[in-house]
Amino acid sequence: MKSRGSRLASIGVWALGACVAAAGFAAWPAALAPPEERYASPLELLLSPNGTRLYVLCQGTGEVRVLNAATGRVLSTIPVGREPRGFSFSPGGARLFVVNSWDDTVTVIDTENNRAVATWKTGYEPSSVVEDRAGKLVYIADRIGNDVAVLNAATGAEEATLPAGRGASYLTLAADGSKLYATHIYPNPTPHRTPPRSEITVIDPAHARVIERLPLPSIAGVFHAAVSRDGRLGVVAELHPKNLVPMAHVEHGGVLGNTLTVFGPDVGRTVEVPLDEMDRYYALPFGVAIALDKSRIYVTHAGADCVTVVDTRRLIAWIRAHPEPFAEDLSASGHYVVARITVGKNPRGLVLSRDGSRLYVANRLDDTISVIDTRAARVVQTIRLAGPAKVSALRRGEQTFYTAKYAFQGQFGCSSCHIDSTFDGLQWDLEPDGFGKDIVDNRLLEDLRGTEPFKWNGGNPSIAVECGPRTEKYFWRSQTFDDRTLTDLVLYIRHLPLRPNRWLAANGELSPAQERGRAIFNRSVDKLGQPIPDHNRCAYCHSGSKGTSQKSFDVGTGKATDNSSVFDTPQLMNIALTAPYLHDGSAETLEEIWTVYNPHDQHGRTNDLTKDELNDLIEYLRTR
Amino acid sequence: MTKSVCIAVLLLAGTLSGQRTSHSTQAPHAVRGTASAPSVAALPRYRFENFTTANGLPDDHVFSVLVDGPRVWAGTENGLAEYENGQWKTFTTADGLAHRAVLSLALDSRTGDVWAGTMGGLSRISGGRIDTYTQLNSGLSSDVVYGVSVEGENVWIATAAGACRLNTRTGEWSLYTERNTPMEEIWAYGVSAAADKVYYAIWGSGLLEYNQKTRVWDKYDDPDGENEIVLLKDQGLIHEIVTSVSYVDGVVWAATYFGASHYDGRYWRNFLTKDSGLPSNFLNFVKGVDRNRAWFCTDKGLAYYDGINWAVYRPDLDTGKPEMTVRDAQGRVTVIPVTTAPAHNYILAVALAGSDIWVATAKGLSHGIYQP
Numbered sequence: 001m002k003s004r005g006s007r008l009a010s011i012g013v014w015a016l017g018a019c020v021a022a023a024g025f026a027a028w029p030a031a032l033a034p035p036e037e038r039y040a041s042p043l044e045l046l047l048s049p050n051g052t053r054l055y056v057l058c059q060g061t062g063e064v065r066v067l068n069a070a071t072g073r074v075l076s077t078i079p080v081g082r083e084p085r086g087f088s089f090s091p092g093g094a095r096l097f098v099v100n101s102w103d104d105t106v107t108v109i110d111t112e113n114n115r116a117v118a119t120w121k122t123g124y125e126p127s128s129v130v131e132d133r134a135g136k137l138v139y140i141a142d143r144i145g146n147d148v149a150v151l152n153a154a155t156g157a158e159e160a161t162l163p164a165g166r167g168a169s170y171l172t173l174a175a176d177g178s179k180l181y182a183t184h185i186y187p188n189p190t191p192h193r194t195p196p197r198s199e200i201t202v203i204d205p206a207h208a209r210v211i212e213r214l215p216l217p218s219i220a221g222v223f224h225a226a227v228s229r230d231g232r233l234g235v236v237a238e239l240h241p242k243n244l245v246p247m248a249h250v251e252h253g254g255v256l257g258n259t260l261t262v263f264g265p266d267v268g269r270t271v272e273v274p275l276d277e278m279d280r281y282y283a284l285p286f287g288v289a290i291a292l293d294k295s296r297i298y299v300t301h302a303g304a305d306c307v308t309v310v311d312t313r314r315l316i317a318w319i320r321a322h323p324e325p326f327a328e329d330l331s332a333s334g335h336y337v338v339a340r341i342t343v344g345k346n347p348r349g350l351v352l353s354r355d356g357s358r359l360y361v362a363n364r365l366d367d368t369i370s371v372i373d374t375r376a377a378r379v380v381q382t383i384r385l386a387g388p389a390k391v392s393a394l395r396r397g398e399q400t401f402y403t404a405k406y407a408f409q410g411q412f413g414c415s416s417c418h419i420d421s422t423f424d425g426l427q428w429d430l431e432p433d434g435f436g437k438d439i440v441d442n443r444l445l446e447d448l449r450g451t452e453p454f455k456w457n458g459g460n461p462s463i464a465v466e467c468g469p470r471t472e473k474y475f476w477r478s479q480t481f482d483d484r485t486l487t488d489l490v491l492y493i494r495h496l497p498l499r500p501n502r503w504l505a506a507n508g509e510l511s512p513a514q515e516r517g518r519a520i521f522n523r524s525v526d527k528l529g530q531p532i533p534d535h536n537r538c539a540y541c542h543s544g545s546k547g548t549s550q551k552s553f554d555v556g557t558g559k560a561t562d563n564s565s566v567f568d569t570p571q572l573m574n575i576a577l578t579a580p581y582l583h584d585g586s587a588e589t590l591e592e593i594w595t596v597y598n599p600h601d602q603h604g605r606t607n608d609l610t611k612d613e614l615n616d617l618i619e620y621l622r623t624r
Numbered sequence: 625m626t627k628s629v630c631i632a633v634l635l636l637a638g639t640l641s642g643q644r645t646s647h648s649t650q651a652p653h654a655v656r657g658t659a660s661a662p663s664v665a666a667l668p669r670y671r672f673e674n675f676t677t678a679n680g681l682p683d684d685h686v687f688s689v690l691v692d693g694p695r696v697w698a699g700t701e702n703g704l705a706e707y708e709n710g711q712w713k714t715f716t717t718a719d720g721l722a723h724r725a726v727l728s729l730a731l732d733s734r735t736g737d738v739w740a741g742t743m744g745g746l747s748r749i750s751g752g753r754i755d756t757y758t759q760l761n762s763g764l765s766s767d768v769v770y771g772v773s774v775e776g777e778n779v780w781i782a783t784a785a786g787a788c789r790l791n792t793r794t795g796e797w798s799l800y801t802e803r804n805t806p807m808e809e810i811w812a813y814g815v816s817a818a819a820d821k822v823y824y825a826i827w828g829s830g831l832l833e834y835n836q837k838t839r840v841w842d843k844y845d846d847p848d849g850e851n852e853i854v855l856l857k858d859q860g861l862i863h864e865i866v867t868s869v870s871y872v873d874g875v876v877w878a879a880t881y882f883g884a885s886h887y888d889g890r891y892w893r894n895f896l897t898k899d900s901g902l903p904s905n906f907l908n909f910v911k912g913v914d915r916n917r918a919w920f921c922t923d924k925g926l927a928y929y930d931g932i933n934w935a936v937y938r939p940d941l942d943t944g945k946p947e948m949t950v951r952d953a954q955g956r957v958t959v960i961p962v963t964t965a966p967a968h969n970y971i972l973a974v975a976l977a978g979s980d981i982w983v984a985t986a987k988g989l990s991h992g993i994y995q996p
Contacts, residue, residue: 123793145793150734159734160734160735161734161735161777161792161793162735162750163735163737163748163750163751163753163755188753199753201751202751207736208734208735209735209736209751210735210736210737210750210751211751212751212752213751213752213753502794503794513796513798576795588761589761589762591760591761591762591763592760592761595759595760595761596760611759611763611765611785611799612765612799612801612803612804614763615763615796615797615798615799618763619796622795
């Protein structure tokens with residue numbers, strides 16, 4: 001085991017290396033932007049055990065701000081790592097753990113003096129953290145790792161990694177500490193063109209074992225979970241995509257549902273219930289909290305700028321009185337939703353005061369905290385966090401990206417499918433191509449400059465076209481962007497940065513396998529000594545620093561349902577993250593691109609390769 | 625060595641080994657480092673409870689068995705069975721299992737996940753979810769997975785097309801074949817991984833050793849070469865056709881179709897029916913308990929070696945009646961009266977469960993309940 005000193009030193013070197021690697025990025029992450037442009041972007045909230053201090057996780061500035069919970073006055077500011085995404089207290093509140101998703105680290109803060117006392121290395125893109133009740137183990141959900149890492153609470157040494165759902169991101173510990181619930185934002189792999197599947201991973205935190213996986217059928221995109229104090233009722237916020245049918249029925253709610261799944265002894269099973277209404281949708285349910293007396297469930301809607309209040313008693317009564325399924329019964333929510341409280345822009349994390357009289361909500365995109373009187377069900381105070389006075393064009397673009405207000409009845413926004421500005425792991429049947437035609441895999445939005453044109457058929461020459469007329473025509477069905485809004489949105493999307501590549505060493509050096517793979521990628525002669533035609537070389541189509549020639553080719557992957565078998569060459573950056581592959585997502589893994597879908601060497605000359613050589617090629621691709 | 629020659633010799637050896645030896649005059653060598661000689665009376669006795677399709681097992685042909693606390697996993701020809709709280713539950717391809725025939729099992733002791741090597745790929749069973757890796761959807765070298773072992777974040781796999789390693793953190797697959805190891809045949813039958821070394825049992829190519837620190841492969845061969853006559857008995861591996869390996873406490877136990885070997889890093893010690901308590905030289909599996917003790921799974925019964933003495937548990941080869949025999953350091957064989965035995969004498973695997981054992985046989989799974 002490394003000493004703390006050497007561990008910190010290695011982290012320092014690693015971070016420096018990551019910065020060097022980042023030099024080629026299209027944009028710096030928010031936390032590294034010039035100070036005058038750094039918005040706090042509050043993402044998650046905690047109250048100190050005595051309820052007097054409000055801890056605010058500021059994703060944009062990379063810090064934790066400690067506020068007087070009553071007045072909102074800043075008591076302390078604690079710098080943490082890049083793109084912090086989750087935090088939690090140790091059982092007694094003596095330590096605060098913060099996970100830094102771009103650094104793959106945990107910052108350990110002594111809450112007595114509000115200073116960082118340790119930095120631990122963890123898995124790929126840590127997004128949530130919880131310590132067990134015994135104070136022995138720290139659990140961390142790793143979004144890219146698709147796992148829950150188990151760290152020794154005293155040393156930070158990793159003891160195990162538990163396989164979780166794909167895109168593991170949020171952890172919730174039962175009040176008695178007996179169970180830990182993990183949720184994930186991307187669906188688990190399923191056969192092509194079958195309904196998505198997700199899960200609630202239930203962990204025994206005392207023994208670091210997965211004891212159950214509660215199935216979430218037809219769900220893709222699961223966010224926070226909450227469990228009642230008595231442990232008898234659990235709830236998760238989630239998305240219910242309808243991606244197997246043509247996106248032709250926006251007016252009938254045929255694109256995305258915004259739902260909860262409730263579980264636990266109070267309901268006896270897992271039950272999905274809608275949050276939307278007949279003529280109004282509440283996009284991107286994100287944070288959830290259950291009142292101490294279990295009378296209410298509170299849900300933030302990151303795309304609808306509001307908090308939904310559910311009457312728990314009515315909800316359970318309704319569930320018991322109606323046979324399933326009713327996830328798509330938009331009349332249902334009227335029976336148990338008792339309030340919709342408007343808050344700030346892009347509300348995310350929320351926390352209830354100890355007595356349950358106040359609900360604090362972090363509004364990520366306007367740097368405010370809404371304080372809700374839970375009895376009156378209205379905002380009684382808005383705490384403004386320090387930051388730039390001016391709302392920049394970039395910031396306005398981000399607000400546009402996350403709101404669902406432009407879509408018909410507020411059904412969805414850009415971020416409903418590009419979750420946290422990435423992708424959703426799904427394939428969609430977009431209407432204009434014809435019903436059942438041109439099924440397309442959703443692509444990652446990172447470092448897009450220089451990857452034009454867009455769409456799999458290469459039909460859109462720029463982001464402005466992609467997000468302008470195209471979007472207005474058949475996505476929103478309603479309000480269009482004005483020129484400034486579109487310009488801001490394009491600016492934001494063009495500046496979405498490339499996250500650090502976890503498979504490339506900090507110093508940029510390739511491993512022997514990656515080096516062998518690079519040689520295969522760049523080769524011009526096959527193993528039989530025959531020249532490989534230009535168009536059949538990996539590096540010809542996937543050329544340049546981003547791995548795309550920006551041209552379209554027929555690589556033999558067209559299907560009978562495709563209008564054309566000529567496809568845009570996708571960029572390769574962070575390709576390891578974006579399974580499934582090919583234009584329609586038919587290749588479950590990178591391997592299948594060549595083991596299944598390249599029988600005639602049209603997608604590069606690969607059939608002369610042995611299995612280990614193919615593995616080498618993939619190892620190299622994952623460094624791109 | 626060509627497989628056809630091996631198989632021909634194997635058949636001959638199998639015939640020869642079928643001649644029962646009731647008494648041997650050659651005393652077994654004491655294992656170096658043994659502090660005190662165990663007594664014959666201390667050899668463990670069991671009451672065997674047998675499971676077949678009649679009481680919940682999905683198939684009587686059991687290739688592999690694994691014990692994790694109160695859970696017992698049985699890899700059968702028709703699915704993976706889990707036994708807990710007196711109930712059997714079966715996982716099949718409908719649940720996502722790679723193939724119905726489960727050849728090997730390994731536990732990730734850090735997570736409780738079970739890895740199953742099948743005739744159609746590798747599956748991980750985690751909290752009821754099954755993730756499957758095949759030669760088409762992953763870097764796995766072959767879908768025929770004979771052996772699997774977990775060490776830290778690495779899963780080591782023995783396949784019909786060589787050895788593999790999956791790094792569960794990075795997802796990287798590393799393949800090891802004749803091209804980058806001293807492996808001459810690529811038919812990897814078994815694997816045993818530890819923090820310092822990883823051993824592969826290679827069918828027809830001896831024992832392969834990977835040093836985790838130096839990342840260098842080494843190879844142990846039968847010093848008699850491809851001869852089936854043992855000229856140099858304790859000078860090296862007993863035979864090239866290695867079917868199973870178990871690395872424990874810095875000691876390698878190897879099973880072959882022509883006897884068993886024990887290697888402590890310096891000295892070899894080999895076991896044959898003619899000079900040990902092995903009931904047959906045809907071994908399917910070996911499980912080391914520690915430096916001195918091991919279980920041997922043969923085609924003629926289950927054998928236990930305590931470093932000095934031997935015990936054999938099986939149904940009598942002629943009558944099928946339960947049988948237990950012990951053989952002491954002087955080669956004296958004593959019959960112990962017993963009323964139960966493993967379900968069949970063709971033993972494919974054994975797993976330890978505290979004082980108890982679980983035994984995979986060709987005709988059912990047996991729970992050996994220790995009798996103090």
